[in-house]
């Protein structure tokens with residue numbers, strides 16, 4: 001009888017046991033599914049990077065969070081929107097529990113904008129809905145994101161990293177205005193949405 005075959009491997013499998021060939025075939029299929037998923041995800045990363053400028057934040061630039069207010073790029077007088085020689089805009093913001101400084105800044109539509117942010121305390125997030133802007137704001141580092149707004153309007157920027165009990169109330173705004181209007185604003189008016 002087969003049940004008593006001297007070679008263990010030659011005996012029939014007990015009921016309910018899946019034969020080795022079936023296991024191997026199933027494993028190979030799942031391996032194929034996993035490889036296909038990796039390929040799809042890689043393609044999404046590359047395509048969104050090329051077509052929508054959505055990149056993982058990777059600007060490794062350090063800064064001392066304890067001396068931000070004493071001078072340099074993130075001193076109070078440098079915060080908000082600044083115009084570069086080439087016409088592009090640079091917006092400098094500081095995130096801290098529980099707000100951004102300044103809490104509203106103006107930029108011109110159809111103009112390259114570079115956001116530079118850092119944090120004074122814990123990790124915050126900076127997200128502008130319906131744009132490619134979404135980055136973590138980590139104390140000790142400067143986060144940099146580039147974008148260009150194609151539609152005027154008020155863009156709310158919620159903090160999207162849990163940063164403490166006041167997290168839900170941490171948000172600010174970017175006001176995107178027509179070019180002519182932007183150029184008629186005084187530099188101080190560009191870094192505030194207060195009507196002057």
Ligand code: CUA
Nearest residue numbers: 159161163167
């Ligand atoms: Cu700051 Cu959440």
